[in-house]
Amino acid sequence: MLELFLNKPKQMELRSMEALPALKDDEVKIRLVYGGICGSDLSVFLGKLTHASYPLRPGHELLGHIIEAGKNVPYELGTRIIVQPNSYCGECVNCLNGQTNICPEKKSLGVTVNGGFSEQFIISSKYVMPVPDDLPDERAVLVEPFAVIVHAFKKVHITKGTTVAVLGCGNEGMLAVALAHYLGADVTAMDINPIKLELIKTLGDIRVIHPDELKGETFDIVVEAAGAQSAFENGLRLVRPGGQMILIGLTPEATIPVIRVVRSEITLYGSIIYNIPDDFQHAMEYLRDTNFNVQPIVSKIIPFTDYKHAFEDALSGNYGKVLLDFKKNPV
The missing domain is CATH 3.90.180.10 (Medium-chain alcohol dehydrogenases, catalytic domain)
Incomplete structure (x- = not known):
């Protein structure tokens, strides 16, 4: 053997x-x-x-x-x-x-x-x-x-018309995009690799975009699946007031604008396995x-x-x- x-x-x-x-x-x-x-x-x-x-x-x-x-x-x-x-x-x-x-x-x-x-x-x-x-x-x-994604999504409520942004289209990010789309959400998938974005398109009617191309838009739910400091910090800016962010990626550390989290009543969920x-x-x-x-x-x-x-x-x-x-x- x-x-x-x-x-x-x-x-x-x-x-x-x-x-x-x-x-x-x-x-x-x-x-x-x-x-x-x-x-x-x-x-x-x-x-x-x-x-x-x-x-x-x-x-x-x-x-x-x-x-x-x-x-x-x-x-x-x-x-x-x-x-x-x-x-x-x-x-x-x-x-x-x-x-x-x-x-x-x-x-x-x-x-x-x-x-x-x-x-x-x-x-x-x-x-x-x-x-x-x-x-x-x-x-x-x-x-x-x-x-891992099923567990993470139990922390939020996703239904038809919920706006969901997924940052990072590795295996977990792709699975998050697939489930959010299946649940009826309006999904935006973000990655710096254009090959990954083309692959995401095969999952359904999903908007794909490079993170730098998104200006001024916010989402009900943001899923951070890249595990990078820049993705976390950018993702937090994308959460609408009263919105939620699920942290799946294992980012070692990042800067959190606490005043925005407090004043906008943003909820952060850590989720492991x-x-x-x-x-x-x-x-x-x-x-x-x-x-x-x-x-x-x-x-x-x-x-x-x-x-x-x-x-x-x-x-x-x-x-x-x-x-x-x-x-x-x-x-």
Whole structure:
């Protein structure tokens, strides 16, 4: 069996795995189908996440099948599953309040512990969820990243005619544009990359624009998905009085004009990952609707053995989601 392994930033290799241990009673062994490359994977690869641990196996957007199960696992062999890649203790105040996403004991696959970019891996059944039969693989693999947007959008009310601006059209930004459009909003997508803006147009009747071209306009809701200081500061200027801003991008720091936030009664929402199982379930409900257009978001599917090509494409910023295909080398 093979796995991708990151010895240190920018030094990834394809190597043979050590034999997997015997399963614990609550664990499952997964044969991977697809693994999605996301922004945090790229940040770990580049060494830009200060809390990442090396060496480690990357990967957290994972779709596969159960091929072995411990005696206390409630799923049958062959069940198609997605992985919830963030652990939680279940006992702290946050967990007991349903906020597993901010558990202080949280560990993240592919960031602080070994991820799932391997032909087979073992995980507690607590962190897997069955996929409905009518949800194709290419949409099912989007459940984890899309749950981030589902969780964020629960903080605001978006309906027909709501004006929404999305700053940054990476994977999460594209998913935010797709969901806001699906909910009936008048969406303006902004990015500095014209290739990304052309890709956004394939999601529907969506206005696209370079951030510098927007003058004097404000929006009911602004979604900051770029994770850059300039995007945050520009986005705050775009919120109408009484409006709301959702912060998804991990901007290290920025200047906040507090007096404008106060006088205009602007509400800022920080949003990190998702809560389990609700946000995953709601994400799957959206994705099961064939009228919800997310097909253009998956730009490339590349055999995992060609991982160098896949990561180069993802790092270029010129594509939507790049998937690693683990079916090309059947175990």
